[in-house]
Amino acid sequence: MPEAAADTISVVSDRSIAVAIPCLNEAPTVAAVAADFRAAFPAATIYVYDNGSTDGTAQAATAAGAVVRSETTRGKGNVVRRIFADVDAEVFVLVDGDATYPASAAPAMVATLVDRQLDMVSGARTTSGRGAYRPGHRVGNALITGTIGLLFGRRFRDILTGYRVLSRRFVKSFPALSAGFEIETEIAVHALQMRLPATEVDVPYSERPTGSPSKLRTVRDGLAIARTILVLIKEEKPFPLFAGVAVAFEAAATAVAWPLLAVYLATGLVPRLPTAVLATGLALLGALSLAAGVLLDAITRGRREAKRLQYLRFPAPGGDARDDESRACRHS
Numbered sequence: 001m002p003e004a005a006a007d008t009i010s011v012v013s014d015r016s017i018a019v020a021i022p023c024l025n026e027a028p029t030v031a032a033v034a035a036d037f038r039a040a041f042p043a044a045t046i047y048v049y050d051n052g053s054t055d056g057t058a059q060a061a062t063a064a065g066a067v068v069r070s071e072t073t074r075g076k077g078n079v080v081r082r083i084f085a086d087v088d089a090e091v092f093v094l095v096d097g098d099a100t101y102p103a104s105a106a107p108a109m110v111a112t113l114v115d116r117q118l119d120m121v122s123g124a125r126t127t128s129g130r131g132a133y134r135p136g137h138r139v140g141n142a143l144i145t146g147t148i149g150l151l152f153g154r155r156f157r158d159i160l161t162g163y164r165v166l167s168r169r170f171v172k173s174f175p176a177l178s179a180g181f182e183i184e185t186e187i188a189v190h191a192l193q194m195r196l197p198a199t200e201v202d203v204p205y206s207e208r209p210t211g212s213p214s215k216l217r218t219v220r221d222g223l224a225i226a227r228t229i230l231v232l233i234k235e236e237k238p239f240p241l242f243a244g245v246a247v248a249f250e251a252a253a254t255a256v257a258w259p260l261l262a263v264y265l266a267t268g269l270v271p272r273l274p275t276a277v278l279a280t281g282l283a284l285l286g287a288l289s290l291a292a293g294v295l296l297d298a299i300t301r302g303r304r305e306a307k308r309l310q311y312l313r314f315p316a317p318g319g320d321a322r323d324d325e326s327r328a329c330r331h332s
Helices: 003-011 030-040 057-063 076-086 103-115 135-152 183-193 218-236 238-267 273-311 319-331
Strands: 017-023 045-050 067-070 091-094 120-126 164-167 198-204
Touching (some): 017 076, 091 103, 135 183, 135 218, 218 273
Parallel strands (some): 017 045, 120 198
Antiparallel strands (some): 120 164
16 A cells, blocks of 8 residues: 555544445455455455345355445445445445456545545546457447536546545435436536535456456446436426427427418418417417426525535545644644
């Protein structure tokens, strides 16, 4: 472990570092992952959350010395929500149990979080081979990352990474509503929308060991992530969404009514009454959509303020320890 990282980790040693490993049928790899993170953080608590495995994952994790807990509702998002609710720590290391991420990168990630008092350090995956990162996943990640960047801000290069270091104040202010792999998108959008201090570091990404198949399904999970993005747009940016719908309705109403308006101005008569009713209905729908956007935007602002206040209840990573050291220096 680098000396700087060791010094930083000592700042939070009075608190705790929790390594949380969500798992589904990872018996071939979970023991090695737990052992590697135990070597990286000898004093940390290693949690393995078993998501209803049928291959002996829980037994392998227990044998490796991890604290094993269970979440029977399938889906990574459900497991992460359970982890964030049950575990209390100063720093959370969230990593997949498939042995594709190196534990050796975690101390430097924790050091970055604590030194800079950030709320999230994401591990952006880098790989020299094609086996670790399938082309479909690579393209899907690029599309999703680009879409999130366009909508919420371009701060991350790898939205879907499964390797993150998080502060307590991030974890305890994060609603965690997703059920599956779309939880990664929700985590990134939370950081962007709340404008939390966060950064990204490159980490090597390895191919899954033989006998450890991926649980990610490109099409199914890609559609779930796309649906999550649409929901997040509705929840976090309602005014642009509903204002866009309002413009579309008003444009349609204008296109339908324009020929009638020309006749009305020339003759004082309204021809094709059903068409006039349709134009009026479209215009009313546009006005209602705009009103809904204004109302939902006010509600979203209130929700964001509530999350911000919850976030402010917790100190920055290592903040208590630094304050104690500062007070000791002043009194010495």
